[in-house]
Amino acid sequence: MKNFLKGTLVTFLATMGGGLAFADSVSESSFHAGITAGTLGVGINLSTPISDSFSARLNVNGLQYSHTLDVDDVSYDGDIDFKNAGLLVDYFPFESTFRVSGGVYYNGNEFDGSATPFGAEEITIGDDIYTASEVGKLNTHVEFDNVAPYLGIGWGNNSNEKGWGYSIDLGVMYQGSPKVDLNADLNPLIIGTPIEDEINDNLVVETQKIIDDVEDYKFYPVVMIGVIYKF
Numbered sequence: 001m002k003n004f005l006k007g008t009l010v011t012f013l014a015t016m017g018g019g020l021a022f023a024d025s026v027s028e029s030s031f032h033a034g035i036t037a038g039t040l041g042v043g044i045n046l047s048t049p050i051s052d053s054f055s056a057r058l059n060v061n062g063l064q065y066s067h068t069l070d071v072d073d074v075s076y077d078g079d080i081d082f083k084n085a086g087l088l089v090d091y092f093p094f095e096s097t098f099r100v101s102g103g104v105y106y107n108g109n110e111f112d113g114s115a116t117p118f119g120a121e122e123i124t125i126g127d128d129i130y131t132a133s134e135v136g137k138l139n140t141h142v143e144f145d146n147v148a149p150y151l152g153i154g155w156g157n158n159s160n161e162k163g164w165g166y167s168i169d170l171g172v173m174y175q176g177s178p179k180v181d182l183n184a185d186l187n188p189l190i191i192g193t194p195i196e197d198e199i200n201d202n203l204v205v206e207t208q209k210i211i212d213d214v215e216d217y218k219f220y221p222v223v224m225i226g227v228i229y230k231f
Contacts, residue, residue: 034167034228036061039221040109041082045167045228047090055090057101059224069113069140071213073124074206076140078113086150097155097165107148107175109220114139125184126202126209134195136185138206142214145176152222162230169224178214182207 034045041063049055061084069076088103117123117132125135152171182203190196 031231032165032228033231034165034226036167036169036224036226038169038224040084040173040224043224045226047228053092055092055099057086057088057090057103059086059088059105060084061224067111067113069111069142069210069213071206071209074115074138076113076115076138078111078140080111081109083108083110084148088150090154099154099156101150101152101154101169101171103150105148105150105173107144107146107173109175110141110143112139112141125199126205128198128202130199134187134190135199136187139183139185140210141181142210143179144218144220148173148175148220150174150222156226156228165228165230167224167226167228169222171222173220173222175218175220177218178211180207180210180214182210 030049032045032047036043036045036059038061041061043059043061045057045059047055047057061082063082064079067078067080069078084105084107086103086105088101090099090101092099115123115138117130117135122129122131123135123138124130125138150171150173152169154167154169154171156165156167184199184203186196186199190199
């Protein structure tokens with residue numbers, strides 16, 4: 001398994017960066033594995049050197065937790081799912097653990113939530129207010145680009161170090177503008193009436209409000225810390 005993962009990473013970098021001169025020691029190089037935690041969730045790091053100054057790294061993360069997305073007067077209760085996997089190149093410009101990292105992530109991060117009025121409560125959709133008897137629930141799904149470039153700095157994963165070590169990453173993942181899907185569970189009695197058309201128009205307005213609220217996350221901050229071990 002170790003040799004397979006190391007070979008996969010080296011082959012990828014050899015294909016993508018044909019100008020790199022790989023050291024003769026690559027085939028005998030060390031292999032690092034570690035665990036991380038941070039703003040992308042909980043994950044693993046797998047890395048191997050491809051030259052004296054470069055390493056290839058696979059970073060996979062995942063996590064789910066409850067979150068409330070507040071947009072103006074509407075609170076969407078739901079879950080954030082972190083699901084991402086990155087292929088990264090680590091460059092060590094100095095003879096130390098400091099590195100500059102770049103690469104690309106598969107980005108499956110998303111939010112699913114709903115807003116539900118109870119009893120006599122009312123809910124705001126767009127520019128109008130509706131009762132619980134008219135709108136039973138608002139359902140929203142937020143996601144970003146599936147391919148997200150990454151650039152950052154860090155410390156650790158240096159192929160020349162033996163045994164246990166540490167890993168720190170500070171960077172930015174560009175995941176693009178949010179894509180928002182919003183729909184409403186309507187009372188069957190208003191379907192086909194002018195009220196349904198009005199709600200549908202307000203759903204467009206409300207969707208834009210959600211987009212504006214989460215737009216800043218297109219540049220997603222990445223902070224990860226972890227421990228690694230050289231095999």
